[in-house]
Structures are given as structure tokens and as C-alpha cells.
Amino acid sequence: MISKAIFFAAVWTAGLSEGVAQEDWVFLDNGEIRLGVNRSAGAAIGWFSESGKGVNLLNHYDHGRYLQQSWYGDADGSDWNGKPWVWNPVQGGGWRGEPAETLELIADSATALSAKTRPTHWATGKPIDDVIFEQWITLEGPVARVHFRMTYTGEKVNQPRHQELPAVFINDQLTTLVHYDGDAPWTGAELSKSEPGWPNERREITEHWAAYIDPATNRGVGVYVPVADTITCYRFSKPGAKGACSYFAPVKTMAIVPGFTFEYEIYLTKGTPEAMRNRFAAIHRKASDKGKMIKK
Numbered sequence: 001m002i003s004k005a006i007f008f009a010a011v012w013t014a015g016l017s018e019g020v021a022q023e024d025w026v027f028l029d030n031g032e033i034r035l036g037v038n039r040s041a042g043a044a045i046g047w048f049s050e051s052g053k054g055v056n057l058l059n060h061y062d063h064g065r066y067l068q069q070s071w072y073g074d075a076d077g078s079d080w081n082g083k084p085w086v087w088n089p090v091q092g093g094g095w096r097g098e099p100a101e102t103l104e105l106i107a108d109s110a111t112a113l114s115a116k117t118r119p120t121h122w123a124t125g126k127p128i129d130d131v132i133f134e135q136w137i138t139l140e141g142p143v144a145r146v147h148f149r150m151t152y153t154g155e156k157v158n159q160p161r162h163q164e165l166p167a168v169f170i171n172d173q174l175t176t177l178v179h180y181d182g183d184a185p186w187t188g189a190e191l192s193k194s195e196p197g198w199p200n201e202r203r204e205i206t207e208h209w210a211a212y213i214d215p216a217t218n219r220g221v222g223v224y225v226p227v228a229d230t231i232t233c234y235r236f237s238k239p240g241a242k243g244a245c246s247y248f249a250p251v252k253t254m255a256i257v258p259g260f261t262f263e264y265e266i267y268l269t270k271g272t273p274e275a276m277r278n279r280f281a282a283i284h285r286k287a288s289d290k291g292k293m294i295k296k
Contacts, residue, residue: 042100
């Protein structure tokens with residue numbers, strides 16, 4: 001059901017790079033990587049590249065096409081472009097272009113920011129007052145660490161659904177999906193490579209990360225999500241076509257009920273599959289060592 005391809009302190013603001021719409025972008029840059037959030041679309045992440053004016057590896061074709069929070073509840077009588085839809089708060093905004101509201105955005109430096117967003121219902125375009133999205137972003141060398149939180153203050157009990165943790169929309173030139181789905185994670189075993197079709201397909205990610213790369217250069221962008229071991233994914237249209245994109249979302253089944261809050265971290269980086277895997281492995285080892293120390 002997750003298929004949105006054809007639409008789905010002081011503030012430091014850098015100059016807009018060529019190809020970025022004249023919207024309210026806020027950029028972080030640490031000399032290795034550059035990350036941008038669009039304040040006029042719920043502070044959703046829509047830019048990731050090399051430092052400076054590198055090519056954007058993400059996709060922000062519309063308000064559904066960011067690296068962003070998106071959650072699902074029960075059918076509510078809403079309609080997305082003629083298709084019955086469900087309760088669906090989206091960080092970027094609605095499918096007709098209605099923006100989500102950025103309630104707060106604070107950039108502590110050129111390498112860290114936090115934001116708070118009131119999401120918009122994807123199908124109706126209306127604000128969802130009983131949900132708050134938050135995110136904290138820090139650039140750490142070649143890796144962007146993003147901490148997400150979703151807080152629900154409503155009274156409705158929703159049935160369990162696959163939740164995108166988060167939705168990740170990527171430059172359509174990056175066509176090859178890379179991940180590890182074997183039973184020997186973090187041992188350097190061979191990676192799986194494929195080009196997903198349309199609509200959604202499922203993949204196991206036993207190392208908890210996935211990436212899209214350009215097969216011609218063997219370089220791309222990847223996301224490590226420790227809380228997820230499955231992704232949904234697709235490729236929409238051909239590279240260069242209007243609305244084309246590559247997509248995946250780590251998924252976990254959860255029910256949004258009164259008092260529901262969920263937070264998690266992701267790690268975003270770029271490069272060859274081997275370089276990305278090595279960085280994610282180092283993060284995994286550090287977390288494992290910390291966990292062992294706490295148990296002692």
C-alpha cells in the first residue's frame with residue numbers, strides 16, 4: 001500500500017545550488033557532505049551530496065518525495081487522486097502541493113539542526129493536529145546522523161500497518177539497489193544487487209541498510225536503519241523521465257494508538273557499496289560494544 005511514486009537560536013541558510021527550486025532551503029555542510037531540508041515542506045530532507053555544489057543524490061519532485069517521516073492508520077474516507085486512502089500524516093505535505101507546517105527549525109551550526117513539524121494528511125491536504133514530527137540532524141564526517149520522533153496525541157485506535165522508517169526517495173539515475181540479505185551479516189559476505197520493478201517489492205536487509213547506486217560509476221547513496229530488517233522498494237519510470245525515481249523504505253509493523261510515540265535513528269552516507277558498508281559496520285560495532293558495556 002506504500003506507493004506514492006507518481007505524485008508518493010540562529011538559522012544558517014546557504015545559497016541555493018543550481019537545480020534546487022526557489023523554496024526555503026536550509027543547508028548543512030561540513031566540508032565532506034552537504035544536506036538540505038526544505039522549511040517550506042515540513043523541514044523534510046531533500047538534498048544530500050558532496051560538500052559544495054555536488055549532484056543531489058535525493059529526489060524532491062513533490063511533497064511526497066523526500067527522505068521523510070510518513071505514517072499510516074486506518075481507512076478514513078479520504079481520497080488520493082481517485083484512490084481510497086487512509087489516515088496518512090506526511091512530513092513534506094499533501095499530494096496536491098499543500099505544505100506541512102514547520103513549527104520550529106534551529107540550526108546550532110553549519111553541521112547540526114533540529115526541526116519540529118505539524119504534518120499534513122497526504123490525501124486531504126489538511127494539517128494533522130494530533131501528530132508532531134521531530135528530527136535532529138548531525139553531520140559526522142561522511143555520514144549524516146538523523147534522529148526521528150513521531151508523537152501521537154489522538155484518541156483513535158488504529159490497526160497495525162507497515163510504517164516507513166523513513167520513506168527514502170532517491171535520484172532516478174541511481175538505478176541499482178544494493179543490500180545484504182544473507183545469514184552472515186557484517187562478515188563481508190557478497191552483497192545483493194538488483195533493479196526493483198513497479199509496484200512495490202520486498203527485500204530482506206539483515207545488515208539493516210540499503211543503497212541505490214549508478215551501475216556505471218558504482219557510486220550512490222545508502223541509509224542504515226538499525227530498527228528495521230525489511231524494506232519495501234520500487235523503481236518508477238526510466239532515468240530522465242518526468243517523475244522518475246528510485247525508492248525504498250525500511251518498514252516495521254506498528255499500530256498507532258493513544259499515547260503512541262516512536263523514535264529511531266538513521267545514518268545516511270554516499271560512495272561505493274563497500275565504503276558505505278564499512279561505515280555502517282563501524283557504527284554497528286560501536287553500538288554493539290556500547291551495549292555490551294551497559295550489560296556489564
